[in-house]
Amino acid sequence: MSSIMKFAPIALKNFFSKPVTVKYPAEPIIYPEGSRGHVVIDSEQCISCGMCQRVCPTGAITVDREAKTWTINRFDCLACAYCVLKCPKKCLEIKEGYQAPGKTKYSETCTKEPEEKIEPEEKKEEN
Amino acid sequence: MGKRSIIPYGPQHPVLPEPIHLDLVVEDERIIEAIPSIGFVHRGLESLITKKDYNAMVYVVERTCGICSFMHGMTYCEGIEQIMNIEVPGRAMYLRTIWGEMSRIHSHLLWLGLLADGYGFESLFYQTWRIREKVLDIFEATTGGRVIFSVNKVGGCIRDMNQDKLNMILRELDDIEKKVKEIQKTFLFDYSVQSRLKGIGILTKEQVHDLSCVGPFARASGLDMDMRYLGKDAYKDLEFHAITSNDGDCYARCEVRVREIFQSIDLIREAIGKIPDGEIDAPVKGLPNGETFMRVEQPRGEAIYYIKTSGKAFVDRLRIRTPTFANLPGLCETLKGANLADVGLLVLSIDPCISCTER
Numbered sequence: 001m002s003s004i005m006k007f008a009p010i011a012l013k014n015f016f017s018k019p020v021t022v023k024y025p026a027e028p029i030i031y032p033e034g035s036r037g038h039v040v041i042d043s044e045q046c047i048s049c050g051m052c053q054r055v056c057p058t059g060a061i062t063v064d065r066e067a068k069t070w071t072i073n074r075f076d077c078l079a080c081a082y083c084v085l086k087c088p089k090k091c092l093e094i095k096e097g098y099q100a101p102g103k104t105k106y107s108e109t110c111t112k113e114p115e116e117k118i119e120p121e122e123k124k125e126e127n
Numbered sequence: 128m129g130k131r132s133i134i135p136y137g138p139q140h141p142v143l144p145e146p147i148h149l150d151l152v153v154e155d156e157r158i159i160e161a162i163p164s165i166g167f168v169h170r171g172l173e174s175l176i177t178k179k180d181y182n183a184m185v186y187v188v189e190r191t192c193g194i195c196s197f198m199h200g201m202t203y204c205e206g207i208e209q210i211m212n213i214e215v216p217g218r219a220m221y222l223r224t225i226w227g228e229m230s231r232i233h234s235h236l237l238w239l240g241l242l243a244d245g246y247g248f249e250s251l252f253y254q255t256w257r258i259r260e261k262v263l264d265i266f267e268a269t270t271g272g273r274v275i276f277s278v279n280k281v282g283g284c285i286r287d288m289n290q291d292k293l294n295m296i297l298r299e300l301d302d303i304e305k306k307v308k309e310i311q312k313t314f315l316f317d318y319s320v321q322s323r324l325k326g327i328g329i330l331t332k333e334q335v336h337d338l339s340c341v342g343p344f345a346r347a348s349g350l351d352m353d354m355r356y357l358g359k360d361a362y363k364d365l366e367f368h369a370i371t372s373n374d375g376d377c378y379a380r381c382e383v384r385v386r387e388i389f390q391s392i393d394l395i396r397e398a399i400g401k402i403p404d405g406e407i408d409a410p411v412k413g414l415p416n417g418e419t420f421m422r423v424e425q426p427r428g429e430a431i432y433y434i435k436t437s438g439k440a441f442v443d444r445l446r447i448r449t450p451t452f453a454n455l456p457g458l459c460e461t462l463k464g465a466n467l468a469d470v471g472l473l474v475l476s477i478d479p480c481i482s483c484t485e486r
Protein backbone atom coordinates (compact mmCIF):
# COMPACT_ATOMS: atom_id res chain seq x y z
CA MET A 1 0.00 0.00 0.00
CA SER A 2 2.87 2.33 0.74
CA SER A 3 4.05 2.19 -2.85
CA ILE A 4 0.71 3.04 -4.44
CA MET A 5 -1.22 6.29 -4.27
CA LYS A 6 2.02 8.27 -4.26
CA PHE A 7 0.54 10.91 -6.51
CA ALA A 8 -2.71 11.26 -4.56
CA PRO A 9 -1.54 14.06 -2.18
CA ILE A 10 -0.37 16.21 -5.11
CA ALA A 11 -3.57 15.57 -7.03
CA LEU A 12 -5.74 16.38 -3.99
CA LYS A 13 -3.80 19.57 -3.29
CA ASN A 14 -4.40 20.55 -6.88
CA PHE A 15 -8.16 20.51 -6.40
CA PHE A 16 -8.01 23.24 -3.78
CA SER A 17 -5.25 25.50 -5.14
CA LYS A 18 -5.42 28.39 -7.57
CA PRO A 19 -4.34 27.79 -11.18
CA VAL A 20 -0.71 28.71 -11.92
CA THR A 21 -1.51 30.16 -15.31
CA VAL A 22 -2.41 33.79 -15.92
CA LYS A 23 -5.82 34.54 -17.41
CA TYR A 24 -4.03 36.30 -20.20
CA PRO A 25 -6.23 38.83 -21.96
CA ALA A 26 -7.97 39.71 -18.68
CA GLU A 27 -4.76 39.89 -16.65
CA PRO A 28 -1.76 41.64 -18.18
CA ILE A 29 1.57 39.82 -18.57
CA ILE A 30 4.30 41.24 -16.38
CA TYR A 31 7.68 41.00 -18.06
CA PRO A 32 10.73 40.95 -15.82
CA GLU A 33 13.22 43.76 -16.14
CA GLY A 34 15.59 43.26 -19.06
CA SER A 35 13.38 40.84 -20.98
CA ARG A 36 14.41 40.68 -24.62
CA GLY A 37 11.30 41.31 -26.71
CA HIS A 38 11.92 43.67 -29.61
CA VAL A 39 14.45 46.22 -30.82
CA VAL A 40 13.59 49.92 -30.88
CA ILE A 41 15.56 52.75 -32.42
CA ASP A 42 16.04 56.37 -31.51
CA SER A 43 16.07 57.69 -35.08
CA GLU A 44 17.34 61.10 -34.02
CA GLN A 45 20.59 59.63 -32.71
CA CYS A 46 21.11 57.27 -35.66
CA ILE A 47 23.92 58.13 -38.06
CA SER A 48 22.95 55.45 -40.61
CA CYS A 49 26.37 53.82 -40.36
CA GLY A 50 24.89 50.40 -41.21
CA MET A 51 26.73 48.52 -38.47
CA CYS A 52 23.53 46.85 -37.27
CA GLN A 53 22.81 45.64 -40.81
CA ARG A 54 26.30 44.12 -41.14
CA VAL A 55 26.33 42.29 -37.80
CA CYS A 56 22.73 41.00 -37.76
CA PRO A 57 22.93 37.16 -37.78
CA THR A 58 19.71 36.81 -39.79
CA GLY A 59 19.92 39.94 -41.96
CA ALA A 60 16.68 41.33 -40.55
CA ILE A 61 17.85 44.97 -40.57
CA THR A 62 18.26 47.14 -43.67
CA VAL A 63 19.78 50.60 -43.47
CA ASP A 64 19.45 53.05 -46.34
CA ARG A 65 22.14 55.68 -45.97
CA GLU A 66 20.75 57.99 -48.66
CA ALA A 67 17.14 58.02 -47.52
CA LYS A 68 18.20 57.79 -43.84
CA THR A 69 15.82 54.96 -43.15
CA TRP A 70 16.17 51.99 -40.79
CA THR A 71 14.01 49.01 -41.68
CA ILE A 72 13.53 45.89 -39.58
CA ASN A 73 11.68 42.73 -40.45
CA ARG A 74 10.36 41.76 -37.03
CA PHE A 75 9.63 38.23 -38.20
CA ASP A 76 13.28 37.59 -39.05
CA CYS A 77 14.61 39.28 -35.93
CA LEU A 78 15.93 36.88 -33.28
CA ALA A 79 15.94 39.52 -30.52
CA CYS A 80 19.52 38.50 -29.77
CA ALA A 81 20.46 42.13 -29.08
CA TYR A 82 23.78 41.84 -30.94
CA CYS A 83 22.97 45.05 -32.86
CA VAL A 84 22.34 46.80 -29.52
CA LEU A 85 25.77 45.66 -28.37
CA LYS A 86 27.51 46.81 -31.55
CA CYS A 87 25.74 50.14 -32.24
CA PRO A 88 28.42 52.89 -32.05
CA LYS A 89 25.91 55.63 -31.12
CA LYS A 90 24.00 53.40 -28.68
CA CYS A 91 20.72 54.46 -30.30
CA LEU A 92 19.31 50.93 -30.41
CA GLU A 93 17.60 49.46 -27.40
CA ILE A 94 15.90 46.17 -26.63
CA LYS A 95 12.56 46.35 -24.87
CA GLU A 96 10.10 43.86 -23.50
CA GLY A 97 7.00 42.73 -25.43
CA TYR A 98 7.14 40.19 -28.21
CA GLN A 99 6.27 40.63 -31.85
CA ALA A 100 2.58 39.93 -32.48
CA PRO A 101 1.85 37.25 -35.06
CA GLY A 102 0.76 38.28 -38.54
CA LYS A 103 -0.39 36.86 -41.84
CA THR A 104 2.51 38.29 -43.82
CA LYS A 105 6.10 39.07 -42.92
CA TYR A 106 5.90 42.84 -42.92
CA SER A 107 8.70 45.25 -42.11
CA GLU A 108 8.78 48.38 -40.02
CA THR A 109 10.62 51.45 -41.22
CA CYS A 110 11.87 54.34 -39.14
CA THR A 111 12.96 57.46 -40.93
CA LYS A 112 15.25 60.08 -39.56
CA GLU A 113 13.58 63.41 -39.90
CA PRO A 114 15.53 65.53 -42.40
CA GLU A 115 17.72 68.14 -40.81
CA GLU A 116 17.14 71.70 -41.75
CA LYS A 117 19.40 72.27 -44.68
CA ILE A 118 21.10 75.42 -43.56
CA GLU A 119 24.65 74.26 -44.00
CA PRO A 120 24.94 74.82 -47.78
CA GLU A 121 23.49 78.32 -47.43
CA GLU A 122 25.94 79.19 -44.69
CA LYS A 123 28.77 78.02 -46.91
CA LYS A 124 27.50 80.19 -49.75
CA GLU A 125 27.51 83.19 -47.49
CA GLU A 126 31.06 82.45 -46.47
CA ASN A 127 32.08 82.27 -50.11
CA MET B 128 10.47 -18.96 -35.72
CA GLY B 129 7.63 -16.61 -36.54
CA LYS B 130 7.19 -14.57 -39.63
CA ARG B 131 9.28 -11.44 -39.75
CA SER B 132 7.76 -8.13 -40.75
CA ILE B 133 8.81 -4.49 -40.70
CA ILE B 134 6.84 -1.90 -38.77
CA PRO B 135 7.65 1.73 -39.51
CA TYR B 136 7.87 3.85 -36.34
CA GLY B 137 7.83 7.64 -36.62
CA PRO B 138 8.65 10.31 -37.78
CA GLN B 139 5.21 11.26 -36.46
CA HIS B 140 4.39 9.48 -33.23
CA PRO B 141 2.63 10.57 -30.03
CA VAL B 142 5.69 10.01 -27.81
CA LEU B 143 8.11 11.70 -30.20
CA PRO B 144 8.54 15.43 -29.78
CA GLU B 145 10.86 15.44 -32.77
CA PRO B 146 11.04 13.43 -35.98
CA ILE B 147 13.08 10.24 -36.09
CA HIS B 148 12.16 7.24 -38.18
CA LEU B 149 12.81 3.66 -37.08
CA ASP B 150 12.24 0.58 -39.16
CA LEU B 151 11.43 -2.11 -36.62
CA VAL B 152 11.97 -5.68 -37.75
CA VAL B 153 9.53 -7.64 -35.60
CA GLU B 154 8.86 -11.29 -35.05
CA ASP B 155 5.47 -11.65 -33.39
CA GLU B 156 5.63 -8.87 -30.76
CA ARG B 157 9.38 -8.95 -30.28
CA ILE B 158 11.83 -6.64 -32.04
CA ILE B 159 14.72 -8.31 -33.80
CA GLU B 160 16.38 -5.23 -35.19
CA ALA B 161 15.85 -1.50 -35.41
CA ILE B 162 17.17 0.59 -38.29
CA PRO B 163 17.14 4.35 -37.57
CA SER B 164 17.02 7.07 -40.19
CA ILE B 165 17.22 10.80 -39.62
CA GLY B 166 17.21 13.79 -41.95
CA PHE B 167 13.78 15.32 -41.54
CA VAL B 168 14.82 18.59 -39.91
CA HIS B 169 18.29 19.28 -41.27
CA ARG B 170 19.01 23.02 -41.19
CA GLY B 171 22.61 23.32 -42.36
CA LEU B 172 23.90 25.34 -39.39
CA GLU B 173 27.44 24.04 -39.91
CA SER B 174 27.45 25.47 -43.42
CA LEU B 175 25.98 28.78 -42.28
CA ILE B 176 28.94 29.35 -40.01
CA THR B 177 31.26 29.83 -42.97
CA LYS B 178 29.16 32.78 -44.13
CA LYS B 179 28.85 34.86 -40.96
CA ASP B 180 31.22 36.66 -38.65
CA TYR B 181 32.46 34.40 -35.83
CA ASN B 182 31.01 36.69 -33.15
CA ALA B 183 27.54 36.75 -34.71
CA MET B 184 27.60 32.96 -35.00
CA VAL B 185 27.22 32.58 -31.21
CA TYR B 186 23.53 33.39 -31.71
CA VAL B 187 23.14 30.87 -34.52
CA VAL B 188 25.00 28.07 -32.71
CA GLU B 189 22.72 28.60 -29.71
CA ARG B 190 19.79 27.68 -31.88
CA THR B 191 21.16 24.19 -32.53
CA CYS B 192 18.99 23.02 -29.66
CA GLY B 193 16.16 24.66 -27.79
CA ILE B 194 16.92 22.92 -24.49
CA CYS B 195 20.71 22.94 -24.26
CA SER B 196 20.88 26.31 -26.03
CA PHE B 197 23.00 27.91 -23.34
CA MET B 198 25.50 25.05 -23.38
CA HIS B 199 25.87 25.18 -27.16
CA GLY B 200 26.64 28.90 -27.13
CA MET B 201 29.01 28.42 -24.20
CA THR B 202 30.93 25.58 -25.85
CA TYR B 203 31.38 27.55 -29.06
CA CYS B 204 32.62 30.61 -27.15
CA GLU B 205 35.00 28.49 -25.07
CA GLY B 206 36.36 26.93 -28.26
CA ILE B 207 37.09 30.32 -29.84
CA GLU B 208 38.55 31.54 -26.52
CA GLN B 209 40.87 28.55 -26.44
CA ILE B 210 42.06 29.27 -29.99
CA MET B 211 42.65 32.95 -29.19
CA ASN B 212 44.19 32.26 -25.74
CA ILE B 213 41.73 34.50 -23.94
CA GLU B 214 41.59 34.20 -20.19
CA VAL B 215 37.95 34.50 -19.14
CA PRO B 216 37.39 36.32 -15.82
CA GLY B 217 36.37 34.18 -12.85
CA ARG B 218 33.00 35.81 -12.43
CA ALA B 219 32.03 35.04 -16.03
CA MET B 220 33.01 31.39 -15.51
CA TYR B 221 30.82 31.15 -12.41
CA LEU B 222 27.91 32.83 -14.22
CA ARG B 223 28.27 30.32 -17.05
CA THR B 224 28.28 27.45 -14.57
CA ILE B 225 25.17 28.75 -12.80
CA TRP B 226 23.24 29.15 -16.04
CA GLY B 227 24.57 25.82 -17.35
CA GLU B 228 23.38 23.94 -14.27
CA MET B 229 20.04 25.72 -14.42
CA SER B 230 19.58 24.52 -17.97
CA ARG B 231 20.35 21.01 -16.73
CA ILE B 232 17.50 21.27 -14.21
CA HIS B 233 15.25 22.64 -16.95
CA SER B 234 16.20 19.87 -19.39
CA HIS B 235 15.80 17.03 -16.89
CA LEU B 236 12.42 18.32 -15.73
CA LEU B 237 11.32 18.53 -19.34
CA TRP B 238 12.49 14.97 -19.92
CA LEU B 239 10.79 13.65 -16.78
CA GLY B 240 7.55 15.22 -17.97
CA LEU B 241 7.90 13.61 -21.38
CA LEU B 242 8.66 10.27 -19.73
CA ALA B 243 5.50 10.55 -17.61
CA ASP B 244 3.60 11.34 -20.79
CA GLY B 245 5.29 8.35 -22.45
CA TYR B 246 3.85 5.90 -19.95
CA GLY B 247 0.51 7.64 -19.93
CA PHE B 248 0.67 9.58 -16.66
CA GLU B 249 -0.69 12.88 -17.98
CA SER B 250 -1.21 14.65 -14.67
CA LEU B 251 2.35 13.89 -13.55
CA PHE B 252 3.54 15.33 -16.85
CA TYR B 253 1.75 18.64 -16.18
CA GLN B 254 2.98 18.78 -12.58
CA THR B 255 6.57 18.35 -13.74
CA TRP B 256 6.31 21.02 -16.40
CA ARG B 257 4.75 23.34 -13.90
CA ILE B 258 7.98 23.17 -11.87
CA ARG B 259 10.00 23.66 -15.02
CA GLU B 260 8.13 26.89 -15.67
CA LYS B 261 9.72 28.34 -12.54
CA VAL B 262 13.20 27.67 -13.94
CA LEU B 263 12.19 29.43 -17.15
CA ASP B 264 11.02 32.42 -15.09
CA ILE B 265 14.44 32.60 -13.42
CA PHE B 266 16.04 32.52 -16.85
CA GLU B 267 13.86 35.34 -18.12
CA ALA B 268 14.62 37.47 -15.10
CA THR B 269 18.38 36.95 -15.33
CA THR B 270 19.12 36.62 -19.05
CA GLY B 271 16.13 38.21 -20.76
CA GLY B 272 15.07 35.09 -22.65
CA ARG B 273 13.07 32.06 -21.64
CA VAL B 274 14.54 29.46 -23.97
CA ILE B 275 17.29 31.17 -25.95
CA PHE B 276 19.45 33.22 -23.63
CA SER B 277 22.04 35.01 -25.81
CA VAL B 278 24.21 35.98 -22.83
CA ASN B 279 27.41 34.40 -24.04
CA LYS B 280 30.02 36.13 -26.08
CA VAL B 281 33.60 35.38 -26.97
CA GLY B 282 35.55 36.54 -23.91
CA GLY B 283 32.87 36.24 -21.25
CA CYS B 284 29.23 37.06 -20.63
CA ILE B 285 27.02 39.94 -21.72
CA ARG B 286 24.86 40.22 -18.62
CA ASP B 287 25.84 40.24 -15.00
CA MET B 288 23.73 39.23 -12.01
CA ASN B 289 23.64 41.47 -8.95
CA GLN B 290 23.25 40.14 -5.43
CA ASP B 291 19.48 40.64 -5.50
CA LYS B 292 19.17 38.36 -8.49
CA LEU B 293 21.45 35.74 -6.95
CA ASN B 294 19.34 35.80 -3.80
CA MET B 295 16.22 35.48 -5.91
CA ILE B 296 17.71 32.37 -7.57
CA LEU B 297 18.46 30.85 -4.15
CA ARG B 298 14.92 31.53 -2.97
CA GLU B 299 13.37 30.05 -6.08
CA LEU B 300 15.68 27.03 -5.92
CA ASP B 301 14.49 26.25 -2.39
CA ASP B 302 10.95 26.20 -3.73
CA ILE B 303 11.89 24.10 -6.76
CA GLU B 304 13.78 21.61 -4.55
CA LYS B 305 10.76 21.23 -2.30
CA LYS B 306 8.47 20.59 -5.24
CA VAL B 307 10.83 18.15 -6.97
CA LYS B 308 11.17 16.24 -3.70
CA GLU B 309 7.41 15.90 -3.63
CA ILE B 310 7.18 14.74 -7.21
CA GLN B 311 10.16 12.36 -7.09
CA LYS B 312 8.16 10.08 -4.80
CA THR B 313 5.89 9.29 -7.74
CA PHE B 314 8.75 8.89 -10.21
CA LEU B 315 10.87 6.63 -8.05
CA PHE B 316 8.60 4.85 -5.57
CA ASP B 317 5.20 4.51 -7.20
CA TYR B 318 4.24 0.89 -7.82
CA SER B 319 2.68 1.31 -11.27
CA VAL B 320 5.50 3.58 -12.47
CA GLN B 321 8.09 1.08 -11.27
CA SER B 322 6.36 -1.79 -13.00
CA ARG B 323 6.48 0.18 -16.26
CA LEU B 324 10.18 1.10 -15.98
CA LYS B 325 12.05 -1.65 -14.12
CA GLY B 326 13.92 -4.24 -16.14
CA ILE B 327 13.21 -2.60 -19.51
CA GLY B 328 15.98 -1.91 -22.01
CA ILE B 329 18.90 -3.15 -19.94
CA LEU B 330 22.39 -2.26 -21.13
CA THR B 331 25.51 -3.40 -19.31
CA LYS B 332 28.48 -1.20 -18.51
CA GLU B 333 30.61 -2.96 -21.17
CA GLN B 334 27.93 -2.52 -23.84
CA VAL B 335 27.54 1.15 -23.02
CA HIS B 336 31.31 1.63 -23.18
CA ASP B 337 31.66 -0.23 -26.48
CA LEU B 338 28.79 1.67 -28.09
CA SER B 339 30.29 5.02 -26.89
CA CYS B 340 27.13 6.12 -25.14
CA VAL B 341 27.27 9.36 -23.20
CA GLY B 342 25.52 11.31 -20.48
CA PRO B 343 22.88 10.08 -18.04
CA PHE B 344 22.16 7.19 -20.42
CA ALA B 345 25.70 5.85 -19.91
CA ARG B 346 25.86 6.77 -16.23
CA ALA B 347 22.67 4.78 -15.59
CA SER B 348 24.63 1.66 -16.64
CA GLY B 349 27.44 2.41 -14.20
CA LEU B 350 29.89 4.19 -16.49
CA ASP B 351 31.38 6.99 -14.41
CA MET B 352 31.93 9.42 -17.25
CA ASP B 353 31.17 13.10 -16.99
CA MET B 354 32.86 15.96 -18.80
CA ARG B 355 32.45 18.15 -15.74
CA TYR B 356 35.39 16.18 -14.31
CA LEU B 357 37.58 18.10 -16.80
CA GLY B 358 37.32 21.06 -14.44
CA LYS B 359 36.39 23.73 -16.96
CA ASP B 360 34.52 26.84 -15.84
CA ALA B 361 33.81 26.84 -12.12
CA TYR B 362 33.74 23.05 -11.78
CA LYS B 363 37.37 23.01 -10.65
CA ASP B 364 36.36 24.83 -7.46
CA LEU B 365 33.13 22.93 -6.84
CA GLU B 366 32.72 19.61 -5.13
CA PHE B 367 31.42 17.23 -7.72
CA HIS B 368 31.00 13.49 -8.19
CA ALA B 369 29.00 12.13 -11.10
CA ILE B 370 25.82 10.26 -10.21
CA THR B 371 25.71 6.69 -11.44
CA SER B 372 23.51 3.67 -11.12
CA ASN B 373 24.26 0.03 -11.81
CA ASP B 374 20.89 -1.22 -13.02
CA GLY B 375 21.11 0.01 -16.61
CA ASP B 376 17.36 -0.07 -17.21
CA CYS B 377 14.79 2.66 -17.82
CA TYR B 378 14.23 3.06 -14.09
CA ALA B 379 17.94 3.72 -13.52
CA ARG B 380 17.93 6.37 -16.26
CA CYS B 381 15.00 8.07 -14.57
CA GLU B 382 16.65 7.81 -11.16
CA VAL B 383 19.97 9.26 -12.39
CA ARG B 384 18.21 12.26 -13.90
CA VAL B 385 16.09 12.90 -10.81
CA ARG B 386 19.19 12.81 -8.62
CA GLU B 387 21.06 15.06 -11.05
CA ILE B 388 18.41 17.73 -10.54
CA PHE B 389 19.23 17.81 -6.81
CA GLN B 390 22.94 17.75 -7.59
CA SER B 391 22.56 20.73 -9.93
CA ILE B 392 20.64 22.64 -7.27
CA ASP B 393 23.50 21.99 -4.81
CA LEU B 394 26.11 23.01 -7.39
CA ILE B 395 24.30 26.30 -8.07
CA ARG B 396 24.09 27.01 -4.34
CA GLU B 397 27.78 26.34 -3.95
CA ALA B 398 28.65 28.44 -7.01
CA ILE B 399 26.56 31.38 -5.77
CA GLY B 400 28.34 31.14 -2.41
CA LYS B 401 31.77 31.22 -4.03
CA ILE B 402 31.18 33.63 -6.94
CA PRO B 403 34.01 36.19 -7.12
CA ASP B 404 33.54 39.89 -7.89
CA GLY B 405 35.04 41.58 -10.88
CA GLU B 406 34.76 41.92 -14.61
CA ILE B 407 32.50 39.67 -16.65
CA ASP B 408 34.31 39.86 -19.96
CA ALA B 409 37.88 39.97 -21.23
CA PRO B 410 38.92 42.18 -24.17
CA VAL B 411 39.12 40.35 -27.50
CA LYS B 412 41.74 41.44 -30.01
CA GLY B 413 42.51 40.06 -33.43
CA LEU B 414 41.00 37.13 -35.27
CA PRO B 415 41.12 33.45 -34.32
CA ASN B 416 43.71 31.30 -36.06
CA GLY B 417 43.94 27.60 -35.27
CA GLU B 418 41.80 24.62 -34.48
CA THR B 419 40.42 23.05 -31.34
CA PHE B 420 38.24 20.36 -29.84
CA MET B 421 35.86 21.29 -27.04
CA ARG B 422 34.11 18.75 -24.86
CA VAL B 423 31.33 19.76 -22.53
CA GLU B 424 28.74 17.92 -20.47
CA GLN B 425 25.34 18.99 -21.68
CA PRO B 426 22.14 17.85 -19.93
CA ARG B 427 21.84 15.00 -22.41
CA GLY B 428 25.50 14.03 -22.38
CA GLU B 429 28.82 14.94 -23.83
CA ALA B 430 28.89 17.28 -26.82
CA ILE B 431 32.01 17.68 -28.94
CA TYR B 432 32.79 20.79 -30.91
CA TYR B 433 35.48 20.89 -33.56
CA ILE B 434 36.32 24.44 -34.65
CA LYS B 435 38.84 25.34 -37.35
CA THR B 436 39.74 28.93 -38.12
CA SER B 437 42.41 30.51 -40.31
CA GLY B 438 42.79 34.13 -39.19
CA LYS B 439 39.67 35.32 -40.99
CA ALA B 440 36.44 36.73 -39.65
CA PHE B 441 34.66 33.55 -40.72
CA VAL B 442 35.14 30.13 -39.17
CA ASP B 443 36.39 27.60 -41.74
CA ARG B 444 34.76 24.50 -40.29
CA LEU B 445 32.54 23.71 -37.37
CA ARG B 446 31.53 20.19 -36.48
CA ILE B 447 29.10 19.53 -33.67
CA ARG B 448 28.71 16.02 -32.29
CA THR B 449 25.62 16.12 -30.14
CA PRO B 450 24.87 13.63 -27.34
CA THR B 451 21.82 12.14 -29.05
CA PHE B 452 23.93 11.20 -32.05
CA ALA B 453 26.28 9.26 -29.76
CA ASN B 454 23.36 7.56 -28.00
CA LEU B 455 21.60 6.30 -31.14
CA PRO B 456 23.68 3.06 -31.38
CA GLY B 457 22.87 2.43 -27.72
CA LEU B 458 19.18 2.93 -28.47
CA CYS B 459 19.26 0.39 -31.31
CA GLU B 460 20.95 -2.10 -28.96
CA THR B 461 18.28 -1.65 -26.27
CA LEU B 462 15.54 -2.12 -28.84
CA LYS B 463 16.81 -5.58 -29.81
CA GLY B 464 14.64 -8.13 -28.05
CA ALA B 465 12.30 -5.51 -26.62
CA ASN B 466 8.56 -5.69 -26.71
CA LEU B 467 6.84 -3.56 -29.35
CA ALA B 468 4.82 -1.77 -26.66
CA ASP B 469 8.04 -0.60 -24.94
CA VAL B 470 9.52 1.12 -28.00
CA GLY B 471 8.15 4.56 -27.11
CA LEU B 472 9.60 4.37 -23.62
CA LEU B 473 12.97 3.13 -24.86
CA VAL B 474 13.26 5.88 -27.46
CA LEU B 475 12.47 8.42 -24.73
CA SER B 476 14.99 6.91 -22.35
CA ILE B 477 17.96 8.30 -24.33
CA ASP B 478 16.40 11.79 -24.10
CA PRO B 479 16.33 12.19 -27.88
CA CYS B 480 16.93 15.60 -29.38
CA ILE B 481 16.76 14.99 -33.08
CA SER B 482 17.01 18.61 -34.17
CA CYS B 483 20.39 18.86 -32.39
CA THR B 484 21.55 15.68 -34.06
CA GLU B 485 20.73 16.99 -37.51
CA ARG B 486 21.95 20.55 -36.86
